[in-house]
Amino acid sequence: MASKSNIFTIASETGYSVSTVSRVLTGQAEKFRISKKAIDLISETARRVNYQPDLVAQTLRTRQSRTIGLLVPGIDNPFFATLAGIIIKMLGDRGYHTLLADSRESETEEEQALQMFLGRKVDGIISVPVSSSAARLEQISQQIPVVLIDRHFRKTNLPYVCTDNYAGARMAAEYLLQRGYKRILAIQGVRSSMPNQERLRGFEDALKRQAVQYAAVGNAFSVENGHDQTIALFAGADKPFDAVFAFSATILLGAIDAFRELNMKVGKEVGIISFDNNGFLDFLDPAVTRVEQPLREASELAVETLFSIMEARREGRPDPDLLQRLIPPTLVVRSSC
Amino acid sequence: MASKSNIFTIASETGYSVSTVSRVLTGQAEKFRISKKAIDLISETARRVNYQPDLVAQTLRTRQSRTIGLLVPGIDNPFFATLAGIIIKMLGDRGYHTLLADSRESETEEEQALQMFLGRKVDGIISVPVSSSAARLEQISQQIPVVLIDRHFRKTNLPYVCTDNYAGARMAAEYLLQRGYKRILAIQGVRSSMPNQERLRGFEDALKRQAVQYAAVGNAFSVENGHDQTIALFAGADKPFDAVFAFSATILLGAIDAFRELNMKVGKEVGIISFDNNGFLDFLDPAVTRVEQPLREASELAVETLFSIMEARREGRPDPDLLQRLIPPTLVVRSSC
DNA sequence: TAATTTTGCGCAATCGTTTGAGCAAAACGT
DNA sequence: ACGTTTTGCTCAAACGATTGCGCAAAATTA
Numbered sequence: 161m162a163s164k165s166n167i168f169t170i171a172s173e174t175g176y177s178v179s180t181v182s183r184v185l186t187g188q189a190e191k192f193r194i195s196k197k198a199i200d201l202i203s204e205t206a207r208r209v210n211y212q213p214d215l216v217a218q219t220l221r222t223r224q225s226r227t228i229g230l231l232v233p234g235i236d237n238p239f240f241a242t243l244a245g246i247i248i249k250m251l252g253d254r255g256y257h258t259l260l261a262d263s264r265e266s267e268t269e270e271e272q273a274l275q276m277f278l279g280r281k282v283d284g285i286i287s288v289p290v291s292s293s294a295a296r297l298e299q300i301s302q303q304i305p306v307v308l309i310d311r312h313f314r315k316t317n318l319p320y321v322c323t324d325n326y327a328g329a330r331m332a333a334e335y336l337l338q339r340g341y342k343r344i345l346a347i348q349g350v351r352s353s354m355p356n357q358e359r360l361r362g363f364e365d366a367l368k369r370q371a372v373q374y375a376a377v378g379n380a381f382s383v384e385n386g387h388d389q390t391i392a393l394f395a396g397a398d399k400p401f402d403a404v405f406a407f408s409a410t411i412l413l414g415a416i417d418a419f420r421e422l423n424m425k426v427g428k429e430v431g432i433i434s435f436d437n438n439g440f441l442d443f444l445d446p447a448v449t450r451v452e453q454p455l456r457e458a459s460e461l462a463v464e465t466l467f468s469i470m471e472a473r474r475e476g477r478p479d480p481d482l483l484q485r486l487i488p489p490t491l492v493v494r495s496s497c
Numbered sequence: 498m499a500s501k502s503n504i505f506t507i508a509s510e511t512g513y514s515v516s517t518v519s520r521v522l523t524g525q526a527e528k529f530r531i532s533k534k535a536i537d538l539i540s541e542t543a544r545r546v547n548y549q550p551d552l553v554a555q556t557l558r559t560r561q562s563r564t565i566g567l568l569v570p571g572i573d574n575p576f577f578a579t580l581a582g583i584i585i586k587m588l589g590d591r592g593y594h595t596l597l598a599d600s601r602e603s604e605t606e607e608e609q610a611l612q613m614f615l616g617r618k619v620d621g622i623i624s625v626p627v628s629s630s631a632a633r634l635e636q637i638s639q640q641i642p643v644v645l646i647d648r649h650f651r652k653t654n655l656p657y658v659c660t661d662n663y664a665g666a667r668m669a670a671e672y673l674l675q676r677g678y679k680r681i682l683a684i685q686g687v688r689s690s691m692p693n694q695e696r697l698r699g700f701e702d703a704l705k706r707q708a709v710q711y712a713a714v715g716n717a718f719s720v721e722n723g724h725d726q727t728i729a730l731f732a733g734a735d736k737p738f739d740a741v742f743a744f745s746a747t748i749l750l751g752a753i754d755a756f757r758e759l760n761m762k763v764g765k766e767v768g769i770i771s772f773d774n775n776g777f778l779d780f781l782d783p784a785v786t787r788v789e790q791p792l793r794e795a796s797e798l799a800v801e802t803l804f805s806i807m808e809a810r811r812e813g814r815p816d817p818d819l820l821q822r823l824i825p826p827t828l829v830v831r832s833s834c
Numbered sequence: 835t836a837a838t839t840t841t842g843c844g845c846a847a848t849c850g851t852t853t854g855a856g857c858a859a860a861a862c863g864t
Numbered sequence: 865a866c867g868t869t870t871t872g873c874t875c876a877a878a879c880g881a882t883t884g885c886g887c888a889a890a891a892t893t894a
Contacts, residue, residue: 166879166880168880176843176844177843177845178844178880178882179843179845179882179883180842180843180844182881182882182883183843186881186882192842193840193841193842193843194842194843195841195842195843198843212615212616213616213880213881214616214879214880214881215613215616215617215618216553216556216557216562216616216618216879216880216881217557217879217881217882218880218881218882219553219849219881220551220554220848220849220880220881221848221849221880221882221883222881225553234582235572235581236578236581236582236583237578238573238575238578241573241574241575241578241581242573244572244573244578244597245571245572245573245599246573248597248598248599249599252598257598257613258598259594259596260581260595260596260597261585261589261594262585262586262589264586269589275549276552276594278549279549279550279551279553280553281551281552413777413780416780417779417780420782440750442754443750443753443754443781444780444782445757445781445782503849503850503851504850504852505850513873513874514873514875515851515852516852516853516873516876517872517874519852519853520852520853523851523852525852525853529872530870530871530872530873531872532871532873535873550850551849551850551851553849553850554849554850554851554852554879555850555851555852556851556879557849557850557851557852557879557881558850558853558878558879559879
């Protein structure tokens with residue numbers, strides 16, 4: 161019979177009115193000058209009958225759900241899983257719950273999820289957007305604070321916190337240069353995605369005035385793509401490249417697999433460097449040199465940003481500005497190049 | 498101005514009452530003999546004003562949230578992340594949303610999450626339990642259907658779907674025997690956990706009447722544990738074991754790292770086999786032979802089980818029985834032993 | 835003692851929906 | 865033409881909380 165109790169139960173048990181009970185239970189007792197006697201009796205009774213507020217009713221009445229909608233494009237991707245883990249924890253610490261939706265890289269599912277967030281009256285949204293246009297999110301942002309993470313739109317005033325992919329790619333390419341590689345291949349992910357475009361730009365900017373050859377192929381953040389592109393280019397007798405820059409850990413794995421098939425020694429015959437975090441990369445042989453994204457820092461910043469907007473709006477202030485942040489990734493040097 | 502419209506807006510716009518509007522919008526039109534004219538006008542108006550039902554109000558009134566609470570002990574663990582991904586997708590397909598909570602292996606946080614699920618009026622709970630007792634979940638189960646996944650309690654009537662860890666461990670140990678290994682070391686995870694106990698039992702049962710030596714050490718599903726135990730036992734000149742059975746992928750990684758430090762060739766000087774799924778294991782060199790858990794099948798079964806209970810209860814039938822399932826894992830043979 | 839202030843609390847509306855009960859008008863049967 | 869059924873809809877009460885307003889009794893002041 162747990163939890164069948166509501167505010168009326170307590171009201172009749174104690175002889176006080178529901179208003180008084182509510183005020184006591186929401187901590188507004190002194191504000192309304194409720195007597196100590198009443199406070200004690202009510203709290204005691206609440207405990208005794210194991211009262212738990214109905215969060216749904218509370219939400220309906222107060223228009224606040226203490227819930228944040230978190231939208232990722234693939235929770236089974238370790239990257240987003242870690243992100244989600246951190247964010248859920250941080251929100252929990254602030255007394256907020258998380259409604260998680262997975263758009264699975266589909267604009268349709270993204271729209272459905274957003275619709276659902278609206279219907280569920282979330283207090284804020286943290287999203288890794290997949291759609292190509294910011295329009296819908298900007299529209300929603302007028303009602304509910306939205307913060308973008310990991311991906312953003314080129315022209316938007318939506319707040320975001322992303323990795324500085326340009327700087328990261330540049331860093332990786334320059335490291336390859338420094339290690340003496342002369343013919344460098346980039347294997348890309350989804351070309352239309354912002355991170356990929358930025359990485360490509362960084363890659364090219366780093367190499368274009370240098371005495372090296374380079375190219376960029378591929379079009380998916382997948383193991384297959386990494387594998388197939390590698391086979392396609394390295395299967396012949398003359399090797400056109402001496403180093404590979406994988407734009408994601410999945411791509412990297414595919415490439416490594418391909419090199420194994422081709423019997424090429426990674427680190428010796430061909431250098432390899434990767435984007436993305438993945439603790440796993442340290443256990444490959446050789447351990448993979450990579451550009452790691454500051455996941456924790458980004459998550460923290462995103463949550464803080466969201467709460468600062470929520471607070472501002474609650475107090476009727478305009479949104480704080482300058483909320484678009486690029487965080488520089490870090491180069492983790494191992495022995496694969 | 499999106500979504501400021503409610504059922505009253507539509508009622509006054511169309512001249513019908515809120516009841517009629519509600520019935521049309523919830524698809525109960527013919528049941529209440531609403532005229533085609535009314536249906537058309539109302540649906541059209543709803544579309545025009547971009548009406549989106551307030552799910553919170555709906556939940557309050559109908560006592561149904563179309564939301565399932567999913568509780569995992571660590572969403573950043575790839576295993577649970579994959580699990581969550583599959584489950585979220587499946588629930589989505591059935592028109593349900595997911596409220597995700599992470600207990601982080603803490604009983605306290607688990608209790609908080611459950612409390613939250615109750616307050617949010619979830620229609621069902623899928624949980625990887627961390628607490629040592631089934632009591633609380635059994636109590637909740639009287640109000641809200643609960644299905645356990647991946648972990649269960651020895652004595653409970655709660656429905657669950659878990660890997661058959663006993664069979665899996667046995668399978669692994671027997672495979673090692675078959676490959677001719679004579680001195681086998683198991684590195685365990687958390688000893689108090691049910692999966693670990695079952696694995697240990699399978700391991701011992703497979704070996705105890707055989708002409709081989711064996712031992713089990715360790716007490717954590719962590720990289721460090723795998724590493725440290727390996728170092729402790731293999732650092733000396735005489736190697737006490739010729740094969741290692743890692744009870745999880747994390748343990749395995751630690752062991753592999755240790756063997757690298759010790760300059761021992763995995764697959765040649767020492768055989769190694771692991772529990773757990775992890776696509777990554779194929780990219781290690783040598784690829785790791787392992788016992789894989791049927792994650793997708795388990796998730797599907799869990800969701801189906803949950804829905805069958807929900808349906809039964811909606812119709813006032815008793816819960817279906819025989820809902821405790823152990824799914825046999827599969828041996829994936831690679832070249833590490 | 836009378837006027838004023840403070841203390842402590844209750845009434846009832848409200849959030850946006852759903853739903854049991856009821857009712858007038860139209861259609862039908864005889 | 866008059867009772868009966870069907871059609872098509874409306875009324876108003878929930879669901880469980882929060883909250884603006886108001887008001888009697890007690891305490892204080894003059």
